[in-house]
Amino acid sequence: MKPTGQAPATVSITSGKGGVGKTSLAVNLAFALADMHRKVLLVDGDLGLANVDVMLRLKPAKTIEDVLLQGQDPHCALTRISDHLAVLPGSSGVPAMVAPGSEKRSQLTDFLTCVMAGFDVVLLDTAAGIGDDVMWFNTFARHTVIVVSPEPTSLTDAYAVIKILAGQYGRNDFKLVLNFIENAEQGRALFQTLHQAAQRFLNLDPKLLGTVVRDPKVNQAVIAQTPFLHNTPGCPAAASVRQLARAVGALAADPAV
Template sequence: MTLSKKMPQTLCVTSGKGGVGKTSFTVNFAIALTRSGNRVLVVDGDMGLANVDVLLRLSVKNNIRDILESGADPRQALIFARPNLAVLPGSSGVPEMVSLGERHQDRLAGFIRQISSDFDYVIIDTAAGIGSSVLWYNRFSDHSIFILTPDPTSMTDAYALIKLLSRDQGINGFNMVLNFVRGVREGNHTVETIKRVTQRFLNLGLSHLGSIPEDKAVRQAVLDQVPFIEQTPGSKAARAVHDLAGKVGSLI
């Protein structure tokens, strides 16, 4: 009897607003998962302004746009950035890729499924906002992880995206990671606020996976184009991401 491969867990990392550290989280979270022996595929789902390759200093020859247009084997576009960590690069500076049509959605879904059987986790880093590709990636994935900050505009935009995904896409499970937190009091207040609003107006519960403190090591690592979990493994932010990776089994 032939045993079928176990399908990976697909995690969609998303946000309603740019500038919340979503891509930095994705890259560092993926590395943390590999350190537990997991094989991880990162899909750069920001179809117009891809930058996972920038944070990992990758030289990209083929990207998502190329394989969608050519129909080539998607493995040709994979780049192994680290042991057990592969990246499917997105396209950059191509505005027409921001809105994926149904044909491209179906083809991309097939590509991701085709290559994902070699991995334990697939992490999709979406664009910010409520574009059609963002909605589709969240619907396609097993779990949605929202990145937000204590900034009121971040909370407002996150709520708008959650409302849209719940109302129009039928998604009712949302996981939240709070980034750039300046203290326990600020973090607790932000979490309580967004939870209260989503429960009252959407009748939805949010799972707070954890918070990442504001840390100068993160800013320096971004400038140096190096994951902070590698550059400063003992930093507060790095320890927090490792803790979050340990909670991947509790995603809703």
């Protein structure tokens, strides 16, 4: 285990559109990083309808809500999964958490800053959409990962998120993860299309961080409420995620970023 003196790398995972496999990807990526002996904190940033706990069949004793709305100790909200992995579960079905006001957001900053000390990588899985809470997590994180699938709706929404984060929040560093990709040609075309639009209209140069192949094992694992990385470690999607984890690990290792 590497020394944990420096601040953790914060990575938000967002997509605009829902149903592009964002949460499943975040969960498996967290396990892959933990397998690499990185200390990982996975934060469920969907404050209204949390899903990370469901993906992992967790019954969390405490959630982000207990800290922000009930005034509980921030550290008690962490659910330890293993030596290297902890989850900060969100609240499910709590409308009060959907649009946290400015005061709640400043509490959230203090809260996350407090609990993430000692971790190497903090993955922030955001809700779908472009709400204030989604934008908050994306601007809180140092790195923004945009998950995009080959569907035109996903592509357009991913572009819209990039445009808002660049235009209204001054972000200019985006990393793309292509999900549900059938073959190399499809992945290349998807990346080039999004890159071309971002370059031409927004003067941005989004980087390709990784590609995850379409794999029926992913959906089976979601239904089994187990990460496919452990459920079927030999499946193609697991290999994709392990490769992606090395790229994310490199972000955390580089002290310049």
